[in-house]
Amino acid sequence: MTDENNDDDVGTAEEDAQDTPAKAPMDPVRKWTLIVLGACVVLMFWYLRSDRVTPYTNQARVHALVVPIAAQVSGIVTDVAVTNNEYVSADQELLQIDRDQYELAVDTAQANLQTARQATGVSTANVDAARASVDASRASMVRSEQDAVRLRRIKEEDPGAISDRRVEQAVSALIVAQSRLIASQANLEKAIQDLGEAGEKNSRILQAQAALGQAELDLSRTTVRAPDDGLLTDVRVDRGNFAAAGTPLMTFIAIHNIWVQADFTENNLGHIDSGDRVEIVFDSLPGRVISGRVRSTGFGVAVSSAPLGKLPTIENDRQWLRDAQRFPVQVEFQLGERSERLGIRVGSQASVIVYTGDNWLFNFVGKIYIRIASLLTYAF
Structure with missing residues (x-):
């Protein structure tokens, strides 16, 4: 009985194996298509x-x-x-670059600077002279004023001691002295204004120094450097x-x-x-x-x-991707x-x-x- 049962089981298993279809292999085209698509997705990412x-x-x-x-x-x-x-x-x-004309410009500027210094010295002397003239005019006015006061007092104390003409001459001399003082003071102010700042800070000297500096700068620029x-x-x-x-x-x-x-x-x-x-x-x-x-x-x-004033120009782009x-x-x-x-x-x-x-x-x-x-x- 046992052998018969075993034979029946073997036969049944063979029948079941024949009834079950074998798993078909994947189509190679489909397989490679999926691989390529997957690779494209990975590469795109x-x-x-x-x-x-x-x-x-x-x-x-x-x-x-x-x-x-x-x-x-x-x-x-x-x-x-x-x-x-x-x-x-x-x-x-x-x-x-040729230096000749720029060297001449430097020489000219140096001469102008020397001339400016000399002119400043002359202006300084003029100021000193004008100041001395003011002092002299003031002294003359003081003397004329004293004379006029003295003669008026004598005239008041003793009318017959001096004449009226003598008093009038003293008063006139005082007026002239005052006018000369005013004129000398004006001349002093004019001389001071003409001089400007004293010494090396004088505008003429500064201007001449600036011109000399520019000439020397131009001379140095004749050599072009890296x-x-x-x-x-x-x-x-x-x-x-x-x-x-x-x-x-x-x-x-x-x-x-x-x-x-x-x-x-x-x-x-x-x-x-x-x-x-x-x-x-x-x-x-x-x-x-x-x-x-x-x-x-x-x-x-x-x-x-x-x-x-102009209208914009529009360029039509018909491409899908710009x-x-x-x-x-x-x-x-x-x-x-x-x-x-x-x-x-x-x-x-x-x-x-x-x-x-x-x-x-x-x-x-x-x-x-x-x-x-x-x-x-x-x-x-």
């Missing part, structure tokens, strides 16, 4: 997130302070001491050229303040703050990654606007060697990535990406 926390741009250029070098006085160029694209130090001589350490480019002057004051003769590029202007789209700016860590790849330094910091973020860019507006972000960096700073030229291109926070995964991937980009600069 990664792109959207990384574009916010580790924004990257290859639209960046090197900028520096560019100063046009112009003479401050006009004249014929007698010597050019530099060549194009030469490194210069602060206060180094660049070119020389404003700071940097590079000279676009040298367009040679010996014999006429240098007009204020007209640029060459261009100076200051290398002590070089920065990168990275243009990021508006949706990249949300997390960028001043001081954020930055890594830069310069096309001129292939294979190297330079560290830096965000200096500032631009607040606006130029847009076309109609002038007053081009993203970019804003400048200034990035500062430091290079120790002067040769490295000179190797980064103004206007050269760069790639920039900003680490806006402690997002270790995105930062790690960003570091790998920027280093791959640095290696690609050997070829592109």
